Amino acid sequence: MRSRALDTRETDTMKGLLLSSAFIAVGAVGLQAATLDTVRQRGTLVCGVSTGFAGFSAPDSQGNFKGLDADYCRALAAGVLGDPSKVRFVALTAQNRFTALQSGEIDVLYRNSTETFLRGVSLGLRQGPVNFYDGQGFVVKRDTGVKDLKGLNGATVCVAQGTTHEVTLGDYGRANNIDWKPLVFERVDTMYQTFFSGRCDAMTQDASALAGAVATASSNPADYLVLPETISKEPLGPFTRNGDEVWTDIVAWLHYGLIEAEELGVTTANVEDMSRNSQTPAIQRLLGTTGELGSRLGLDNRWLVSAVKSGGNYGELFERNVGASSPLKLSRGLNGLWTKGGLMYAIPFK
Helix, strand or coil, X not given: CCCHHHHHHHHHHHHHHHHHHHXXXXXXXXXXXXXXXXXXXXXXXXXXXXXXXXXXXXECCCCCEECHHHHHHHHHHHHHHCCCCCEEXXXXXXXXXXXXXXXXXXXXXXXXXXCCHHHHHHCCEEECCCCEEECEEEEEEHHHCCCCHHHHCCCEEEEECCCHHHHHHHHHHHHCCCCCEEEEECCHHHHHHHHHCCCCCEEEEEHHHHHHHHHCCCCCHHHEEECCCCCCCEEECCEEECCCHHHHHHHHHHHHHHHHHHHHCCCCCCHHHHHHHCCCHHHHHHCCCCCCCHHHHCCCCCHHHHHHHHXXXXXXXXXXXXXXXXXXCCCCHHHCEHHHCCCECCCCCC
């Protein structure tokens, strides 16, 4: 069963976030009012990302952030500033990610963050469209012989502090009479090191994160098994601040634009040609040839041309970072287009 200390830590964490939210909200009204203007005046988008999440946001050997979330940051910079390189990445832990956004340290949070009721109504933040549907999973070493979650009864499980995984781990254990022992870590990289050194029997996180951790592990990836079961819904997406509807709309419509581009066959290779020559009304509206849609957000009407050109449509971003062309080799699954059995569906641009 989950210890009383774990319950207390979760309560204290939420109280701390709520208190910081209240104090920051009082002093940050100006920050919330005109993020678009601030970004333009600065000439750089400040984007909050993970400290290291393979496939989503992780620095390479030169310190350049790569991954799905990082590419969303670049697409946003391209759409707003016309240049995908005008991004400053701020690496954040699970504990400081929301306060960094509340305080104005960052302009937007793209950090594999689960959207929940409490986060939506309690932190003074807005949750954007889901850009990756995930679920909480578990990884074990193959030689343990564990094949399912029941085999983890009595096991020590590595879990990151301040995450939905910490809460769900206790909830699932109580509901299913699994007495696992959480070993909680403030930093994800420390959690990975501990698990791969053999100090935990299992590790729990988003299934996509586990796939990335195993794929990039210094030990042999074939020695590890991501169990087939997931115990939660983990809809991941961007966060912005309350009180700035224009900026929140831009972040939302960027995502819808990348999905719509995939639906319509607009890619990084053909977007310029499509913007000049396509006779399809939906493509003309999306790419600003007609409709004046960009100007309604205070942007150039061709802002999505720049965004798609920076790295591609949603399918291209997925394939390159977490799909078959990546070390993670994840299937589209729920993240496929609605026309192909997935949940990705763009609100019409009209």
